[in-house]
Amino acid sequence: MKKFFSLSLILVLVLGLSFTVGAQELERKVVSDSLIGEIGEYGGEYVISLTSAPQTFNYYGAIDWSTFSIMTNVLDSLVEANPVTKEIEPGLAKSWEYSDDGTTVTLNLRKGVKWSDDEPFNADDVIFTFNNLTLNPNAEANEVSRYEIEGEMVEFTKVDEYTVEVNLPAPYGPFMKILSQAPIAPEHKLAKHLDPENPGAINEAWSTGTELSEIVGTGPFTIDQYSVDQKLVLKRNPNSWRYDSEGNQLPYVDQLVYVFVQNSEVQLAQFQAGEIDQLTISGKDFPMLKQQEVDGADFKVLTGKPVNPTPSPTHLSFNFDIADKELREAFRTLEFREAMAHLIDRQRIIDDVYNTLAIESGMPVVPTNKAFYNPEIEELRRDFNLEKARTILDDLGYEDTDGDGIRELADGEDFEFTLTTAVDSQDRVDIASLLKDNLEEVGIKVNLNLIKGSLVFDKALAGEFESMVMAFGNQPDPQFRKAIWQPGRALYYWHLSTMGENDQPVMENMFDWEKEIFEMFEKGQVTMEHSARREYYDRWQLINAQKLPVIFITKGMDLSAVQDNVGNYYVNDNGIIVGVNYTVYKK
C-alpha cells in the first residue's frame, strides 16, 4: 500500500492572488478544465426545472430528490467527485493523507473559507455535521449505514481549527467517495435546532417555512427567494471559493433559477417556449426535439454516454424463494435463467422502447466507468435466440405434453408465472410486454402484474412476486451498491432466504457462487488499493455474467436539451455531457 495516497494527479492549485480578507487568506480551488470548455462571461440567469418543489431545505432532513438537487448548490462536501470524470477532487478539504495501516485519514481543511453570512468555516462545522446530521440516526436522510464498517462507526475528531482526523474501524476502500456525498452544514445556524428532549427536531430545521437568510452555505450559490411550489431563486455566493483558470470567481451566472413543473409535457412545452434553459429529456421526446433543432430551433439536443446513476438500468429477476416448489426448482436452475436470457431481444428493446437511445447494460457497472467496468462480460452476454431457448427448455424436461401450446412443469401444471413491474415507468412496462411475447413464443405463459412504483419494492422485499422487471441506479463505486448486489444484504430481494436477522447474511442458504460474490464485496470494502479492489469487482461482474443472479437488460443514455445561449454545456471528446451549474454562462 502506498504510504501517502496523495493526490498528485488531481492536485488542484491553491495559489490564489493574495488579497487578504480578515486574518485568513482564502485558499482557492481552481476548477478542473474538464468542466470548462471556455472561459465564460458574468451575468444572466440559468433556469432549470424540477418536477416537484423541495420538501425542506435541510439536506439531511428528508429523502427528497428536489432537496438534494437544490442544496448541493448551497453546501459543499469535504471532497467532491468531478461531475464528469467522477474522480475525487479536493472540496472543503484541500488535501488528505492516510496512515500506514489505512485506518486513519487526516483531512486538511481549506483555509479562509467563509459561510455566505461571512462567518468563518472551520473544523467545528465538520464535526458538528457528522455528529448531528450525517451520522445522526434520527435525521431522516442520515447516512449512518455508509459509515458503519464491520459493525463499528467511523469517528471524526478535531485536531485543530483546520485539521480533522478520521478513524476507520478497518481500512475502507470507498471512503473518499462516501465523503463526497456528505455536505457540510453550518454549526452556527443549526446547533440551536438540536433538542435533547426531541431527537427528531433536527429534521424540522431549515423547513420550507424558514427565513431564507437563516440558510447559509459555502457553495457557489445561496438561496435568495422562494415562491411556494412555483420557483426558487439562488444567487451567486460572494464568498464562493471556486475559480476558473484565469482567476475569475465562479459561478458565472448571477442567478440559478429552479422552476417547479410537475408534468413532463409542460416542462417540454416551457423549454420549447424558451422559459427553461436546460432540460433532461426522455427517449420518446428525442426525435421531435431533434427534428426541431435541425429545422433551426434555438436549442440543441445532446446525447451522451451514460455516466449517471439514472436512468436506472433495468434487469429481470426470478424469486429463488418462491413457495411453489416446481417454479422454485426452475428459477434456481442456471440453464433456465440462460434460456430466459436468450429471450431478451435487447436490440429491439433499444430500438422500440428507447428510440435507439440506450445501450446494453453492464453487469451492472456502466461501460463509461473506467475505474470498475469489466469488458469481459460482453462476450458472455447471451444473444437473442428463440431456438436456443426452446432447446434448453426441452433439455430441462419442460415439454408441452397436452398440446395446448404451453409447456408443463414436472407436476403436470402449466408453466406459468407472473411478471411484476412498476406501472409508472413506461420503459419497464414496455420491456415486460416484449418479454411476455417472447416467453409465450416458446411456450411459457406470463401474466403481467403492473403496480405502483413504490409498492414494487414492498412486494420485492416481502418476497411477494414470481419474477420482476426492476431497476436500481448505478453508482461510481460498486461498494455503494453493496446493499443490493451483495447476497444477504437488505435489498438482495431475489434471494431473501440469504438474509438473516439484523442484516446478518445466512451463508448456508447461498449458492457457492453467491458465497464468492459475498467474499468479493467483503474484500473490496476493506482494501485501500484500487488495483486490488478492481480485481475483486471484476470477478463479481464476471460471476454475474456467468451465473445470472438477475439478467441485466438495458441502460438509457444521457439525453439533454439546452438553449443555444447557454455556454459551457456540451458533449466532451469522450462522449459525455458536461454542464455544471457553476460553470455554465449566458451568451
Place this chain on the structure above:
Amino acid sequence: MMNYILRRFLYMIPLMILISILSFTVIKLQPGEFGSQYFSNPRVSPETVENLRARLGLDQPTYMQYLTWVKGIVTEGDFGYSFAYKRPVAELIWERMGWTVVVAGSTILFTWVLAIPIGIFSATHKYSIFDYVFTFIGFIGISVPNFFMALLLMYLVLSMGGTEVGGLFSQQYIGAPWSIAKVIDLLKHIWIPLIAIGTAGMAGILRQMRGNLLDILGEQYVQTARAKGLNENVVIYKHAVRNAINPLISMFGMQLPKLISGTIISAIVLNLPTMGPFFYDALINQDQYLVMTFLMFSAFMMLIGNLIADLLLALVDPRIRLD
C-alpha cells in the same frame, strides 16, 4: 333562523366524525405507507425506515393514530404534522390557499356569469341557430376531459408562437412585486385554466338553466302573465327566471368544496400552484395527516356550501320555510 343555523352546525359534528373515520379507514386500506417509497433508495437502510415509522407513530395501531390526531385537533387545534415537509399541516395548506381561491374563484365566476345568460338566451330562443351552437359547444365542454382541453390549448398557444404555457406567470414575474406588466402576464396565462376548467362546468349549468326555464315557460302562470299583457322581459326575468333558478342555487352550494379540491389533474397539467397537485402528491406519498386535513376541510366546505344554498333558497323563494 338563528336557531336553524345553530341546529345545522350541531348536525355537522357527528357527520364530520363519521366522514373522518371513513376517510382515515380508506387511507389506511391503501397498500403501503409513508415509509414504502424509501425502500427503492439504497441510501436508506431498512433500520432507518423502521426508525422513521416509530418516530411518526406509524408503528401504532390504526385507531391509536386516528385518536391521537383527533385529540390534537380538539385540545390544541393542531391538525397534525406533514411527514414529508416536517411542518404543521395547517401552515402548508394556508400557504397554498391564496392562489387556489383565486383560480377556483375566477373559474366559478367565469362559469356562472357566462352560463346563466346563455342558458336563458337558449331557452327563450329555443331551436334557433344560437341555441344549436351553444348546445354544441356545451356538449363539447362536457365530453372533452378538462386536462385534455388544457393540453390542447397549450399546444395551440405553443404552435402559434406563444410562450405563455403552464403556470400563472412567466418565470421572471414569479415572486416579482406587482406591476401592470405582471397583471398583464397573469391575464395572458389565466385564460387557459379558465377555459379548460370552466367549459365543462359551464356546459352543465347552461343545460340545466335552459331546461328549467323551458319547463317554467310552459307553465300556466306564464301564459297568464303574457295574457294579461305584461312586457315579455318582465314575464321572463321577473316571473320565469326567478323560479327556474332555484335548483341552480342548490348546485351553487356544491361548488364551494371545488374551490379547494376541484380539478386536480388539470392543475397538474397546467402547472398551477394550487392545492390540487399538492394534495395529489400527499396522496401518493401517503402523507396521511395532510390528506386527512385536506379531506376534512373539503367535507366541511361541502357542508357549509349546502347550508348557504339552503339559506339562499329560503331567501329567494318565499314558499320555503326553514323552521
